[in-house]
Amino acid sequence: MKILKMIELLTILFTFACSTNTPQKPSAGGPCEYKKYPGHAKIVSIISKGKPHNYSHEIFEVKFSFDPDQKATERFAHTEGKEFVLLLKNSEYPGPKFLEKYDIQVGKTFECYVKVITKGTCTPILFEFPTIKLDDYFEK
Numbered sequence: 001m002k003i004l005k006m007i008e009l010l011t012i013l014f015t016f017a018c019s020t021n022t023p024q025k026p027s028a029g030g031p032c033e034y035k036k037y038p039g040h041a042k043i044v045s046i047i048s049k050g051k052p053h054n055y056s057h058e059i060f061e062v063k064f065s066f067d068p069d070q071k072a073t074e075r076f077a078h079t080e081g082k083e084f085v086l087l088l089k090n091s092e093y094p095g096p097k098f099l100e101k102y103d104i105q106v107g108k109t110f111e112c113y114v115k116v117i118t119k120g121t122c123t124p125i126l127f128e129f130p131t132i133k134l135d136d137y138f139e140k
Helices: 002-019 096-101
Strands: 033-048 060-068 084-086 109-119 125-128
Touching: 033 084, 033 125, 060 096, 060 109
Parallel strands: none
Antiparallel strands: 033 060, 033 109, 060 084, 109 125
């Protein structure tokens, strides 16, 4: 009988503890909103980073400049005179077959958007390439 009463009491206490309104920690990141500025990205360099031990292929650091069709109103998003690194969505460098598939070579220009954060605490600026699937991980 005592064990049953003890289990009953623990169940009531557990239920009460789980149902109290404890403040939740704010989530880091989203939800975030962005403003898009169209423009063009020009590939300025492609440098081999070698072949990491867990890869079956060489990887490349691809740098590009971005020329907006209109200047961003957000001061932190001004891109003039800056170079950016083209990374896959998983933050890895692309491989040779990726570069070949999307015809990425020095001097080539691609349609591109710079996405500038307007709400939230996510990455302040992102680049979006309509003709390059940055989540195309076929080489790995």
